[in-house]
Amino acid sequence: xxxxxxxxxxxxxxxxxxxxxxxxxxxxxxxxxxxxxxxxxxxxxxxxxxxxxxxxxxxxxxxxxxxxxxxxxxxxxxxxxxxxxxxxxxxxxxxxxxxxxxxxxxxxxxxxxxxxxxxxxxxxxxxxxxxxxxxxxxxxxxxxxxxxxxxxxxxxxxxxxxxxxxxxxxxxxxxxxxxxxxxxxxxxxxxxxxxxxxxxxxxxxxxxxxxxxxxxxxxxxxxxxxxxxx
Amino acid sequence: xxxxxxxxxxxxxxxxxxxxxxxxxxxxxxxxxxxxxxxxxxxxxxxxxxxxxxxxxxxxxxxxxxxxxxxxxxxxxxxxxxxxxxxxxxxxxxxxxxxxxxxxxxxxxxxxxxxxxxxxxxxxxxxxxxxxxxxxxxxxxxxxxxxxxxxxxxxxxxxxxxxxxxxxxxxxxxxxxxxxxxxxxxxxxxxxxxxxxxxxxxxxxxxxxxxxxxxxxxxxxxxxxxxxxx
Numbered sequence: 301x302x303x304x305x306x307x308x309x310x311x312x313x314x315x316x317x318x319x320x321x322x323x324x325x326x327x328x329x330x331x332x333x334x335x336x337x338x339x340x341x342x343x344x345x346x347x348x349x350x351x352x353x354x355x356x357x358x359x360x361x362x363x364x365x366x367x368x369x370x371x372x373x374x375x376x377x378x379x380x381x382x383x384x385x386x387x388x389x390x391x392x393x394x395x396x397x398x399x400x401x402x403x404x405x406x407x408x409x410x411x412x413x414x415x416x417x418x419x420x421x422x423x424x425x426x427x428x429x430x431x432x433x434x435x436x437x438x439x440x441x442x443x444x445x446x447x448x449x450x451x452x453x454x455x456x457x458x459x460x461x462x463x464x465x466x467x468x469x470x471x472x473x474x475x476x477x478x479x480x481x482x483x484x485x486x487x488x489x490x491x492x493x494x495x496x497x498x499x500x501x502x503x504x505x506x507x508x509x510x511x512x513x514x515x516x517x518x519x520x521x522x523x524x525x526x527x528x529x530x
Numbered sequence: 531x532x533x534x535x536x537x538x539x540x541x542x543x544x545x546x547x548x549x550x551x552x553x554x555x556x557x558x559x560x561x562x563x564x565x566x567x568x569x570x571x572x573x574x575x576x577x578x579x580x581x582x583x584x585x586x587x588x589x590x591x592x593x594x595x596x597x598x599x600x601x602x603x604x605x606x607x608x609x610x611x612x613x614x615x616x617x618x619x620x621x622x623x624x625x626x627x628x629x630x631x632x633x634x635x636x637x638x639x640x641x642x643x644x645x646x647x648x649x650x651x652x653x654x655x656x657x658x659x660x661x662x663x664x665x666x667x668x669x670x671x672x673x674x675x676x677x678x679x680x681x682x683x684x685x686x687x688x689x690x691x692x693x694x695x696x697x698x699x700x701x702x703x704x705x706x707x708x709x710x711x712x713x714x715x716x717x718x719x720x721x722x723x724x725x726x727x728x729x730x731x732x733x734x735x736x737x738x739x740x741x742x743x744x745x746x747x748x749x750x751x752x753x754x755x756x757x758x759x760x
Contacts (some may be wrong), residue, residue, distance in 0.1 A: 413643030
């Protein structure tokens with residue numbers, strides 16, 4: 301077992317952004333969140349090509365899949381010890397696991413998994429018409445409700461004026477049900493919007509941030525030395 | 531967000547041992563595993579009363595439940611920020627969540643959650659007749675197979691001569707199926723038996739250690755500052 305957080309050695313994590321972004325600062329934003337929490341981890345983030353609007357429906361997901369596997373393989377060949385696919389739909393997760401020789405973490409699975417560890421009943425907020433199957437399958441009957449963020453069609457729209465208030469409104473809709481103990485974010489783009497604290501403070505409900513949840517799951521694999529997957 | 535691993539401040543985790551142990555060294559063994567990985571975390575471990583054989587069937591679980599809630603509440607009142615119930619069956623998890631004002635992590639849920647993040651198909655080894663419902667419910671149809679460790683009726687028996695070899699034999703039985711990508715341990719007692727590395731090396735399959743998985747999930751809650759559950 302290796303003590304990651306206090307390791308002198310830098311451990312390398314690859315992160316696939318499922319959206320084409322021009323500014324390197326935006327590309328690196330999610331990785332910086334993980335690096336800030338675990339300073340001995342170095343995250344290399346890379347976007348898939350030619351999808352400036354990202355993954356927002358089934359067709360966009362299908363087109364993205366081979367591109368995600370390509371980027372994931374590149375990150376592995378450049379030394380990543382674990383790769384995160386940073387999308388709540390876990391696009392191409394099975395394919396990437398088949399093709400790579402290192403662990404591959406899907407942000408959707410990671411988010412759902414952490415949510416189940418924080419409470420009995422889970423509410424989900426997201427940008428799609430429904431909870432991504434990757435999350436719904438894990439949450440099972442502990443998935444209580446879903447709130448779509450109004451006026452947000454793609455992750456890009458989260459940066460529009462008023463979007464943050466709409467996220468809080470979606471959380472408010474879920475929190476109206478006393479049984480909701482956890483609110484999981486079903487869009488990786490919500491991870492860097494700084495809505496976690498406002499939701500937890502206003503509603504007294506745990507939130508699950510997909511990028512941090514993915515970082516935590518990646519940490520498990522890094523702590524196991526000499527880990528060998530099939 | 532607080533940077534736990536590099537925090538100067540010690541963060542307190544409570545750990546409920548669901549078995550009555552006399553020697554303090556044994557009581558603390560699982561907590562030491564977490565402290566070794568995250569030096570800024572201090573784990574206080576405490577046993578339930580009058581159950582030297584622990585939880586090994588439904589009746590033993592039923593008797594243990596109120597004792598677990600009692601110990602969990604004590605740990606909270608003494609300053610724990612999160613409590614782990616160290617048993618793969620997640621005994622009294624819902625009850626403890628109702629009674630406590632801090633997050634409560636069940637080792638079964640934590641183990642199943644990490645397993646789903648490491649691969650598509652999961653094999654489980656344990657001491658009971660079947661996979662605990664707490665784990666099976668989360669693993670769903672990605673639970674591929676179960677192997678009972680021969681000659682082991684309670685977690686105590688894991689310390690008998692030859693037990694380690696029997697654990698490896700159970701792993702070997704699961705590994706015979708090519709589809710098994712992850713082997714999850716369905717007994718918290720397996721966490722300190724040092725079988726993770728031998729299994730990963732011999733079979734090239736990821737393992738999930740319940741105590742480390744619980745520590746990782748606890749870490750998520752500690753990283754969220756001012757977190758407020760219902």
